[in-house]
Amino acid sequence: MGTVYKETFTKPLPAGAKIIVRKGKRLAEWKDAKDKTRTAPLTAAGDRITVEAGTYTAKYRDGSGIVRKVATGCRDESAARSILGKLERRAELVKGEVLTVSEAAVIDHQTRSLADHIADYADHQKAKSVTSRQIADVRSRLNRLAGECGFGRLADLSGTALEKWLAARQADGMGAVTRNAYREAWVTFGNWCVRNRRLLSNPFASVPRADAKADRRRTRRALTETELRRLLDVAYRRPLAEYGRLTARKPTDQAKRKRDTWKMLPLMVDKLDTATDRARARLAKNPELVAAMESLGRERALIYKTLVLTGLRKGELASITVGQVVLDAETPHLILNAADEKNRQGSTIPLRGDLAADLHQWLADKATAFQEAARRTPTVRFDPKDQERRKRNQSDSTGSEGQSCLPLTTLPIKPPSTTEVFGPMLPRDTPLFTVPAGLVRILDRDLRLAGIPKVDERGRTVDVHALRHTFGTLLSKCGVAPRTAQAAMRHSTIDLTMNVYTDPKLLDVAGAVESLPALPIVAKDGQFDSARIDVRATGTDDMTASPLVPVLVPTTGKTCILGSILDKVTAEAGRPRPTETVAASAYPVKQNNPLTRAVNGSPLVEPKGIEPSTSWLQTRRSPD
Numbered sequence: 001m002g003t004v005y006k007e008t009f010t011k012p013l014p015a016g017a018k019i020i021v022r023k024g025k026r027l028a029e030w031k032d033a034k035d036k037t038r039t040a041p042l043t044a045a046g047d048r049i050t051v052e053a054g055t056y057t058a059k060y061r062d063g064s065g066i067v068r069k070v071a072t073g074c075r076d077e078s079a080a081r082s083i084l085g086k087l088e089r090r091a092e093l094v095k096g097e098v099l100t101v102s103e104a105a106v107i108d109h110q111t112r113s114l115a116d117h118i119a120d121y122a123d124h125q126k127a128k129s130v131t132s133r134q135i136a137d138v139r140s141r142l143n144r145l146a147g148e149c150g151f152g153r154l155a156d157l158s159g160t161a162l163e164k165w166l167a168a169r170q171a172d173g174m175g176a177v178t179r180n181a182y183r184e185a186w187v188t189f190g191n192w193c194v195r196n197r198r199l200l201s202n203p204f205a206s207v208p209r210a211d212a213k214a215d216r217r218r219t220r221r222a223l224t225e226t227e228l229r230r231l232l233d234v235a236y237r238r239p240l241a242e243y244g245r246l247t248a249r250k251p252t253d254q255a256k257r258k259r260d261t262w263k264m265l266p267l268m269v270d271k272l273d274t275a276t277d278r279a280r281a282r283l284a285k286n287p288e289l290v291a292a293m294e295s296l297g298r299e300r301a302l303i304y305k306t307l308v309l310t311g312l313r314k315g316e317l318a319s320i321t322v323g324q325v326v327l328d329a330e331t332p333h334l335i336l337n338a339a340d341e342k343n344r345q346g347s348t349i350p351l352r353g354d355l356a357a358d359l360h361q362w363l364a365d366k367a368t369a370f371q372e373a374a375r376r377t378p379t380v381r382f383d384p385k386d387q388e389r390r391k392r393n394q395s396d397s398t399g400s401e402g403q404s405c406l407p408l409t410t411l412p413i414k415p416p417s418t419t420e421v422f423g424p425m426l427p428r429d430t431p432l433f434t435v436p437a438g439l440v441r442i443l444d445r446d447l448r449l450a451g452i453p454k455v456d457e458r459g460r461t462v463d464v465h466a467l468r469h470t471f472g473t474l475l476s477k478c479g480v481a482p483r484t485a486q487a488a489m490r491h492s493t494i495d496l497t498m499n500v501y502t503d504p505k506l507l508d509v510a511g512a513v514e515s516l517p518a519l520p521i522v523a524k525d526g527q528f529d530s531a532r533i534d535v536r537a538t539g540t541d542d543m544t545a546s547p548l549v550p551v552l553v554p555t556t557g558k559t560c561i562l563g564s565i566l567d568k569v570t571a572e573a574g575r576p577r578p579t580e581t582v583a584a585s586a587y588p589v590k591q592n593n594p595l596t597r598a599v600n601g602s603p604l605v606e607p608k609g610i611e612p613s614t615s616w617l618q619t620r621r622s623p624d
Contacts, residue, residue, distance in 0.1 A: 002060030002088055004072065004080040010048040014038075019046070056080035063091045109198040110155050117154060118142050121192055129339065141185040154193065159203045162186060166210070176215035183207055221460035222473035222503035227452050228308060234269065234450040236301040240293040241272050244279030267449055295365075300442065302362060303433050304467065310349050311471035311489050314464050316340055318435035323428030325359060332356035347490055359432070367426050439464050472501035 017030035019042070026042045028049045040049040056077060058070045070087060074080040090107065109117070118139060125135050145151070149161045166179050183204070190202035223231065246265045267275055283290050306317060312334075319340035326333050331350050338346035351359070436442060440463055447454055447462060455461050468489075475485040476498070486497040 002058060002084045004056045004058050004077060004084055006055070007053040007057050008050055009053070010043055011051050012048055014049070017049075058084040058087060060084060060087050061091065062087075063093070063095045110153060112153070114146055114151050114153055114156070115143075117193065117198065118146075118189070121189055124192060129344070137181075138185050138188075141182050142189060145182060145186065154199060157190070157199075157203045159205070159207050162204055162207050166207070170210070175217040176210035176212045177217065179210045180212060183209060219458075219460045220466040220469045221456055221458075221462060222466065222470040222506055223308075223452070223462065224506060227450070228304075228470070230269075230450040231446055231452060232301045232304055234272070235304055235446045236297045237272055237276055238267065238446060238449060239297040239300070240279050240290065241267055241275040242279070243282055243289075243293070244275035244277070269449055269451055272449075298362070299433055300446075302358060303435060303439070304443075305355060305358065306433070307464070307467040308470050308474075309352050309355050310334065311468050312336070312349065313342065313468060314435060314439060316342070317433065318431070320432045321428060322363065322426050322430045322432060325363065325432060327351075327356055327360055327363075332359075341490075343490065343492070345490075363426070363432075366430075370426055370430075469501050469503060472497060473503040473506050476502045477507055 013028055014030040014032075017028040020027050020029050020039075022039075026046065027039045028042055029037065029039045032038050040051055042049060054075060056072050056074050058072050058080060060068060060070075062068050068087075070083075072080040072083045074083065121142075122135055122139055125138070145162070145165060149158075149165055151157055151161075162183070166183065169179055169182075170176075186204045187202065187207065190199065190204045193199040194202050245267060247262045248265055250263050279293075280290060303317065306312065307314070310317075312320075316336055319337065320334055324335040324337070326335060332353075333351055334349040336347045336349055338344050341347060443462075443464055444454060452462065472485060472489050475488060476482075480488070482494055482498055485502075486494045489497050489501060491497045491501070
């Protein structure tokens with residue numbers, strides 16, 4: 001038999017409590033927030049008080065024979081015993097195999113609010129090391145749909161309601177990709193509930209996916225090599241050139257205030273040098289700002305170049321630190337941590353030679369700036385005599401020597417000219433680039449100045465992720481094998497690499513077609529005579545004429561191989577060897593014969609029993 005009771009627990013002594021003795025028991029007496037006198041018994045140690053819960057707890061043995069404690073939430077004992085009776089009846093049904101253990105566990109979760117289950121699911125995602133942004137997105141989708149569909153408890157979940165909601169959003173203009181994101185959030189949540197015995201089955205498993213290909217709202221395009229060069233040039237010079245923009249008066253009807261009569265004229269790519277010179281003249285008394293704008297432009301150009309030549313995503317590039325840049329290896333590369341990669345696997349990103357050289361110089365200049373800033377700070381000393389003391393301090397603070405900072409002598413960066421050997425240092429956690437959050441808007445301004453259309457004639461757009469599409473397209477354009485391109489893009493399927501991240505418009509399809517062998521057809525009396533086709537024009541006689549086929553067919557000038565074949569064949573036929581050898585490729589019409597009859601001699605046909613003989617087949621059969 002089960003029972004109901006009130007749990008007791010201990011709490012620290014309230015502030016201002018005094019110890020009293022009543023009927024031989026030690027009690028603590030104090031006044032609560034409402035100035036009401038309260039008392040509670042003390043523990044054996046006398047440093048805490050014992051408090052009784054305000055609601056009853058039911059204690060019973062479930063269908064598996066395990067003792068369970070369930071909070072009833074009831075302050076009335078009779079109501080608590082009613083809940084205890086339901087729990088015991090369910091345990092009897094499990095013992096009698098009317099209910100399974102899973103079904104009984106599902107019933108326990110039906111009374112909890114859906115918000116509590118969603119909170120538990122968010123904790124589960126945190127345990128899986130899902131990023132905070134992804135967790136926030138999923139919770140937002142779950143909470144929005146729960147509110148609009150009226151899902152208050154797990155029993156309210158319905159796949160039909162989700163389908164109606166998705167159909168309504170489609171009518172409102174929501175894209176297929178966004179609708180699929182809502183569907184995926186609820187399907188994943190339903191699967192988690194099933195695994196944790198909160199639901200018997202996923203009510204959203206049969207909800208169909210929307211066709212994202214048929215309803216694609218944004219199709220990215222790849223940039224051409226000419227556009228990339230213009231983009232890098234503009235990105236490098238625009239930050240400083242912005243200070244050299246000209247002004248003009250606004251029309252009277254456009255002036256909102258009395259002093260609001262001037263406007264900045266836009267930059268023009270053909271006058272970018274003039275604007276840069278004008279900016280230098282205006283900022284002649286502020287060289288620090290000029291240097292900062294030049295460094296900013298250089299960093300933006302390097303960001304674009306790194307994205308194009310590595311295929312990194314924006315967030316992945318922002319996570320790269322100085323300690324993850326390896327330039328002194330045989331193949332320079334970046335180390336992408338698993339926590340920062342989309343597929344959570346971690347990768348090694350190889351670097352092209354010129355990009356590695358650019359990063360080499362960028363880190364050297366960054367180290368110089370870091371050293372200069374440290375020298376201007378009076379609390380930081382860069383004295384060669386203090387190097388051993390700094391090493392000991394680093395070892396004491398980090399547990400292993402050199403973990404907190406990375407000396408430039410260990411980087412493949414040439415230290416600046418200085419008499420200090422260990423002076424220049426960069427912390428390992430220093431970001432390689434400061435990737436701005438508004439990089440999309442910055443790219444849009446650079447595209448506009450470079451004269452690169454944001455949207456082309458086919459409605460395809462250029463954004464930051466389009467630089468990754470450019471990387472995949474350039475790999476295919478340069479003839480990289482699809483499997484290698486898939487590895488470089490870090491894709492799970494080759495279909496994603498070839499069909500989504502490869503822009504066929506930039507591929508030289510016409511050149512590939514022109515590289516195919518010529519196949520002329522000669523007309524005779526209005527009919528095509530295949531017997532008169534020039535064999536050399538087909539590329540089968542002289543394989544050097546076709547760049548797609550290697551030279552494998554012997555020619556008339558090389559008779560040593562054919563001579564050995566003739567010796568063997570004439571010996572078997574019992575005839576002397578002919579004095580003149582014949583090349584296998586000397587006849588205009590090709591058949592499936594291993595060699596021509598002039599080489600093989602007369603066909604040697606053996607009796608095959610009941611099977612009819614084939615005159616051109618030279619295969620000898622075994623006696624069996």
